[in-house]
Amino acid sequence: MGRVSKAQAQENRQHVLATASRMFREKGTAVSIADLMKAVGLTHGAFYKQFASKEDLVDEAIAHAFDKEAGHSPVEPEEHAEEHEAARRKLVEDYLSVWHRDHAGDGCPVSGFAADLGREPDQAARSRQVYINGVRNRAARLATGDDGMAQLCTMVGALVLARATRGNPISEELLQAARTALNENTKREPH
Known part of the structure; x- marks a missing residue:
């Protein structure tokens, strides 16, 4: 499997944020990283290339929801x-x-x-x-x-x-x- 371009990585990150924002509002922040990444269609490992922790994702997902x-x-x-x-x-x-x-x-x-x-x-x-x-x-x-x-x-x-x-x-x-x-x-x- 090849490397992901910077543009694709940014697109993936935005997709993870949008999906997390929706899933967290729907099911709560207890949604697992595995379930989130499955919904996005990316691997669990891809999450840690984009975010330092789940807490960081929750922060960004909340900001994303209010920005949107x-x-x-x-x-x-x-x-x-x-x-x-x-x-x-x-x-x-x-x-x-x-x-x-x-x-x-x-x-x-x-x-x-x-x-x-x-x-x-x-x-x-x-x-x-x-x-x-x-x-x-x-x-x-x-x-x-x-x-x-x-x-x-x-x-x-x-x-x-x-x-x-x-x-x-x-x-x-x-x-x-x-x-x-x-x-x-x-x-x-x-x-």
Whole structure:
């Protein structure tokens, strides 16, 4: 077997990152290197040519997930209030959808990595700033200050609970209850 070119090595690395980011959000960071590399179609040994450790991969996979997701950028200052509210409502609807519940691997890294970062303090310390920035940016897409944080907490909590109860009618009830609460609160409180 011949050597891999630098361009091919970089392409392989990006493929590993994208796959790891998806698999970690879907199944948690306990996914083994062997399973990850099998999904990518590369050897276990190829992993160590690209990454120093699994912890380094997890850090980079979290950063990759936030870089990829355009919805995690802060609200543009020139965005008008009506446009912002329409964008916020769409974000709420998409976030609290059955599709998002069922496709964690392609979903929001805030909810996708929350449990693992909460359970793994060493990993959390390594990835903390990327994650914190992602949380702040997602909250800023919803509203300013505490209101954006509260809305994000409602969305992430409802999504995590809906995923945990998938297959039971309560799962969709949770999503609907959160959508209703978030939309009714904004009718009463101007931004």
